[in-house]
Amino acid sequence: MRLSRYFLPILKETPREAEIVSHRLMLRAGMIRQQGQGSFSWLPLGKRVLDKVCRIVREEQDRAGALEILMPTIQSAELWRESGRYDDYGKEMLRIKDRQDRDMLFGPTNEEMVTEIFRSYVKSYKDLPLNLYHIQWKYRDEVRPRFGVMRSREFLMKDAYSFDLDYASARAAYNRMFVSYLRTFTRLGLQAIPMRADTGPIGGDLSHEFIILADTGESQVFCQRDFLSLPVPGEDTDFSDDAEIGRIVKEWTTPYAATDEMHDEAAWERIPEAERLSARGIEVGHIFHFGEKYSKPMGAKVAGPDGKDHFVSMGSYGIGPSRLIAAIIEASHDENGIIWPESVAPFDVALINMKAGDADCDSACDGLYAALTAAGRDVLYDDTDQRPGGKFATADLVGLPWQVIVGPRGAASGEAEIKNRATGERSTVPLAEVAARLS
Numbered sequence: 001m002r003l004s005r006y007f008l009p010i011l012k013e014t015p016r017e018a019e020i021v022s023h024r025l026m027l028r029a030g031m032i033r034q035q036g037q038g039s040f041s042w043l044p045l046g047k048r049v050l051d052k053v054c055r056i057v058r059e060e061q062d063r064a065g066a067l068e069i070l071m072p073t074i075q076s077a078e079l080w081r082e083s084g085r086y087d088d089y090g091k092e093m094l095r096i097k098d099r100q101d102r103d104m105l106f107g108p109t110n111e112e113m114v115t116e117i118f119r120s121y122v123k124s125y126k127d128l129p130l131n132l133y134h135i136q137w138k139y140r141d142e143v144r145p146r147f148g149v150m151r152s153r154e155f156l157m158k159d160a161y162s163f164d165l166d167y168a169s170a171r172a173a174y175n176r177m178f179v180s181y182l183r184t185f186t187r188l189g190l191q192a193i194p195m196r197a198d199t200g201p202i203g204g205d206l207s208h209e210f211i212i213l214a215d216t217g218e219s220q221v222f223c224q225r226d227f228l229s230l231p232v233p234g235e236d237t238d239f240s241d242d243a244e245i246g247r248i249v250k251e252w253t254t255p256y257a258a259t260d261e262m263h264d265e266a267a268w269e270r271i272p273e274a275e276r277l278s279a280r281g282i283e284v285g286h287i288f289h290f291g292e293k294y295s296k297p298m299g300a301k302v303a304g305p306d307g308k309d310h311f312v313s314m315g316s317y318g319i320g321p322s323r324l325i326a327a328i329i330e331a332s333h334d335e336n337g338i339i340w341p342e343s344v345a346p347f348d349v350a351l352i353n354m355k356a357g358d359a360d361c362d363s364a365c366d367g368l369y370a371a372l373t374a375a376g377r378d379v380l381y382d383d384t385d386q387r388p389g390g391k392f393a394t395a396d397l398v399g400l401p402w403q404v405i406v407g408p409r410g411a412a413s414g415e416a417e418i419k420n421r422a423t424g425e426r427s428t429v430p431l432a433e434v435a436a437r438l439s
């Protein structure tokens, strides 16, 4: 992509309304545009990151056996009356009327709707286990939308819903999502800690929140340092092996970890001081087992091997891709801008032509652009006529993992400078070797 043809509205000034660094950097780097309270458009650079995050989330859901669907954002109040949540949900639900004066709502979550789908088709235990997920916009009329996409009113959520015959298999489904989440957050370059959590308006009796430690986090959390060195399950994890998946969950739930709502001060005091980590955290994912909470009032049942009908045992599993992007930036930036983990970087390489219009620089950069693209790297080529200082600042701000810099001297000697955004390390490399070095 040539920057001269791209839409990257960089802000020179620090936006005053932004209280935390991720919000400031997302606005400054031209990733998002605020459209109203807690509502944002995703501009080209931001959209690329959002897509990359969703792709990783999707791959790890699929790997764990979940099936992707897509449900509407606008729901009928009828379903929510069936579950009893229409009145309970309160002001966070955006309620709408259609032209026939029917009560509608913009979905804050989808337990009811997915249960309606399930009960319409699935009648036998032989069709279980089943886990359906979608990645769809949600709306919650938050009391205090703030921090940009970290707490917005309209936000993207991946929500999965599992259906099983009994508690044991529902627990196995919960475990698969638990392990899938560990893999997802690691691939996003984050260290997320699963913590025992309160179940809130979703209800149920077993729940973990996945928390990123960060000073700007809104939750107070307590955990043992052991988490920081636990092995994350690899790509070869066998999700059909309940015992192995259960072992991993056990390993990741043995050290102490709790959010303040679930905190047990007495248990905490028993942990040696040096092992305790009391910090602020950002909730990026949340999983629940709630059994028959929706299947019973909504009549979602299957025939079991005993020939009798059983209400299915359910769980739900949420991840917020839009909040995650802010969390990634909170965890990975410096005074000059964002430092993207390779897996979600909007482009891999910033190619900087220090003297656009100079025949040698242009031809060296054109060659590099072609070679890097052929090697499968996504390149953002700064071919604009800005001064070098401005180009370097932009490249640091948008935080692509690699910068390849070509000036008149390098073009003449057939060399480019490569800079690693994260470490700041620089090396001079013959033009012909740049693509190989970066692939």
Ligand code: ATP
Pocket (backbone or CB within 6 Å): 140, 142, 149, 150, 151, 152, 153, 155, 156, 157, 283, 284, 285, 286, 318, 319, 320, 321, 322, 323, 324
């Ligand atoms: P919070 O405690 O931050 O209000 P929640 O517990 O209400 O979040 P869940 O219902 O557990 O959220 O939703 C699952 C995930 O959706 C959260 O873990 C988070 O990643 C994301 N999410 C929830 N609310 C928002 C929001 N207002 N803006 C952005 N992402 C959100």
Ligand code: MG
Pocket (backbone or CB within 6 Å): none
């Ligand atoms: Mg909330």
Ligand code: MG
Pocket (backbone or CB within 6 Å): 283
């Ligand atoms: Mg919460």
Ligand code: MG
Pocket (backbone or CB within 6 Å): 209, 283, 285, 286
């Ligand atoms: Mg939650």
